[in-house]
Amino acid sequence: MVRPLKYRRVNQLPGVEIFKPTGIPIRLLKLVNLTIDEFEALRLADYEGLYQEDAALRMGISRQTLGRILLSARKKLVECLVDGAALKIEGGKFDPSLFFLRCEDCNEMIDIDYNKSWPLQCPSCRGYHIFLSCKNVWQKGELG
Numbered sequence: 001m002v003r004p005l006k007y008r009r010v011n012q013l014p015g016v017e018i019f020k021p022t023g024i025p026i027r028l029l030k031l032v033n034l035t036i037d038e039f040e041a042l043r044l045a046d047y048e049g050l051y052q053e054d055a056a057l058r059m060g061i062s063r064q065t066l067g068r069i070l071l072s073a074r075k076k077l078v079e080c081l082v083d084g085a086a087l088k089i090e091g092g093k094f095d096p097s098l099f100f101l102r103c104e105d106c107n108e109m110i111d112i113d114y115n116k117s118w119p120l121q122c123p124s125c126r127g128y129h130i131f132l133s134c135k136n137v138w139q140k141g142e143l144g
């Protein structure tokens with residue numbers, strides 16, 4: 001039996017997608033992928049300084065799972081420092097409902113239905129200026 005994908009609750013997305021050593025083109029660097037849920041675990045445990053029990057609770061996972069995520073995340077960060085690798089933060093088991101469409105004209109927030117194509121027009125004001133947003137600041141970085 002296939003276990004259903006269980007999302008981990010993420011409250012904040014990284015503002016930057018890629019970190020890399022200066023002066024070296026990204027194509028020449030080893031790329032390490034930190035997932036969004038790994039980022040969130042680090043943020044809660046190591047940045048906000050929560051106890052692992054509390055951080056786990058916030059992410060809707062067990063303390064054991066959080067411990068495993070933290071171990072993997074810290075190993076990746078150290079790998080970047082030691083090997084001079086670039087860090088790309090993306091993917092992972094986090095809730096895609098964080099993403100929504102926002103109308104620039106009337107500020108309406110439109111939920112995305114991943115099974116349907118996205119609307120081109122705002123259902124409220126019929127405006128066409130709708131953009132993909134995240135409930136947190138998230139900017140797509142450029143590779144290079």
Ligand SMILES: [Zn+2]
Pocket residue numbers: 103104105106107108122123124125126127
């Ligand atoms: Zn609108």
